[in-house]
Amino acid sequence: MRGNWEIMEAAMGGWWTVLMLIIVADVILRGMGMWRAARKGQQGWFVAMLVINSVGILPVVYMLFFEKKGKK
Known part of the structure; x- marks a missing residue:
């Protein structure tokens, strides 16, 4: 019998x-944006x-259009 992980992996494929x-990119972009907004x-x-x-x-x-430009 196949385990739950194997079934999920087979169903989702690539x-x-x-x-x-997508999750990794979201975390990186969110971190960068939040860091800049906080600073x-x-x-x-x-x-x-x-x-x-x-x-x-x-x-x-935010980073492209709304970030206040100025001294870093």
């Missing part, structure tokens, strides 16, 4: 790898990135 890559005192963006799960989209939007 999607398991894609899912793990620049933008509490609203920090909380939004903490609460809203956007698969990395919200942190990228």
Whole structure:
């Protein structure tokens, strides 16, 4: 009899790898966005990135368009 892990792996096939890559990318992007928002005192963006799960989209939007430019 096959174990639960083997059944799940067979059912998901290659999607398991894609899912793990998306999760890793989301954690990295969220961390970068939250770090930058915290350092620049933008509490609203920090909380939004903490609460809203956007698969990395919200942190990228913040870093590209809404991050206050200035001294680092």
